Amino acid sequence: MSVRNILLVISLILSVVIGAAIARGKGGGAEQSADHGTKKIKIGLSLDTLKEARWQGDRDRFVAKAKSLGAEVLVQSASGNDADQMTQCQSLIANRVDVLVIVPHDGRLMAKAVEEAHKEGIPVIAYDRLITGVDLDLYVTFDNVEVGRQQARFLVEKMGGKGTIVRVLGAPTDNNAKLFKQGQDEILDPLIKSGAITIAHEDWAEDWSPINAKKIVTAAITKGVAFQGLLASADGVAGGAIQALTEEKLTGIIVTGQDAELAACQKIVDGSQTMTIYKPLHLLANGAAEMAVKLAQGRPVVATATVNNGTVDVPSVLYRVLTVHKDNLCETVIADGFQPFEEVYRSVPESQRPLKPTVVKP
Numbered sequence: 001m002s003v004r005n006i007l008l009v010i011s012l013i014l015s016v017v018i019g020a021a022i023a024r025g026k027g028g029g030a031e032q033s034a035d036h037g038t039k040k041i042k043i044g045l046s047l048d049t050l051k052e053a054r055w056q057g058d059r060d061r062f063v064a065k066a067k068s069l070g071a072e073v074l075v076q077s078a079s080g081n082d083a084d085q086m087t088q089c090q091s092l093i094a095n096r097v098d099v100l101v102i103v104p105h106d107g108r109l110m111a112k113a114v115e116e117a118h119k120e121g122i123p124v125i126a127y128d129r130l131i132t133g134v135d136l137d138l139y140v141t142f143d144n145v146e147v148g149r150q151q152a153r154f155l156v157e158k159m160g161g162k163g164t165i166v167r168v169l170g171a172p173t174d175n176n177a178k179l180f181k182q183g184q185d186e187i188l189d190p191l192i193k194s195g196a197i198t199i200a201h202e203d204w205a206e207d208w209s210p211i212n213a214k215k216i217v218t219a220a221i222t223k224g225v226a227f228q229g230l231l232a233s234a235d236g237v238a239g240g241a242i243q244a245l246t247e248e249k250l251t252g253i254i255v256t257g258q259d260a261e262l263a264a265c266q267k268i269v270d271g272s273q274t275m276t277i278y279k280p281l282h283l284l285a286n287g288a289a290e291m292a293v294k295l296a297q298g299r300p301v302v303a304t305a306t307v308n309n310g311t312v313d314v315p316s317v318l319y320r321v322l323t324v325h326k327d328n329l330c331e332t333v334i335a336d337g338f339q340p341f342e343e344v345y346r347s348v349p350e351s352q353r354p355l356k357p358t359v360v361k362p
Contacts, residue, residue, distance in 0.1 A: 044092030061285030148183020210240030
């Protein structure tokens with residue numbers, strides 16, 4: 001069954017209605033809303049990086065949706081450099097954008113950008129990654145704790161509830177990496193305590209780098225402890241981990257991932273990766289663009305949850321995620337048009353491929 005119609009997860013019974021300019025008294029959109037009948041809305045989009053296909057897709061979907069709503073998007077990418085991202089945010093603020101949307105490289109350091117935007121009456125949305133330690137207007141993301149739960153639950157079930165694992169965590173500067181770990185720990189901790197599961201080795205992969213992930217797994221292999229599962233927090237680091245396994249000729253290891261990247265889906269087909277987490281990016285990008293336009297106009301946005309960022313409970317919108325494996329690739333990422341059937345099954349002879357599903361792009 002396709003997930004193209006996935007709805008928001010209602011994380012709180014009571015929805016929180018926010019309007020950054022109205023509720024927080026920062027000015028910006030509310031004061032300028034009268035002008036928006038004739039003045040095109042300008043949205044600043046500050047991206048940590050565009051190196052991965054995932055973020056290129058987010059950018060393209062966000063820009064296209066904003067454009068359909070009559071808004072202009074000024075896009076900046078920092079290539080993983082905190083100083084550059086700060087400078088780029090300051091440039092967008094100086095350009096008098098009506099709302100600033102940030103995918104932070106370091107959620108803690110980007111608090112300064114939020115503060116500077118607020119001084120100019122500009123509301124700020126944290127996109128997919130939380131910005132901490134500041135009075136943030138809105139956080140739009142997936143249920144990242146649930147991502148970790150699904151990864152760990154799948155791994156444990158595939159291992160028969162017991163065994164030894166290696167864990168490759170994400171970038172320590174990315175708050176999402178900590179949320180993934182939190183969800184994983186909810187599943188793993190009771191099993192570790194009972195002795196059913198043992199973690200032979202784990203470490204954080206700086207900058208989500210596949211090279212760093214490979215080093216972590218190589219270090220684990222060097223310890224000489226046999227393991228059956230490899231809990232990788234994302235597809236990129238899973239790729240580096242799989243490279244280490246391949247070089248050491250280790251097979252049959254259960255490997256997790258996240259993002260449903262094309263390369264990961266191909267690895268699931270060939271068996272070198274076991275699962276990934278599908279996050280319907282069209283929901284996130286389209287939803288964030290709609291909310292950005294509303295904030296720029298001083299209109300209220302309905303939040304479905306709050307997430308504490310160390311300073312405030314940030315009004316948040318959390319989207320659902322889905323576990324993807326070899327048996328449901330067609331009915332999820334392919335049926336939703338997220339990945340192309342021919343590319344996913346490129347290495348499989350046509351006579352051995354599953355039936356191609358009808359694709360209905362959102």
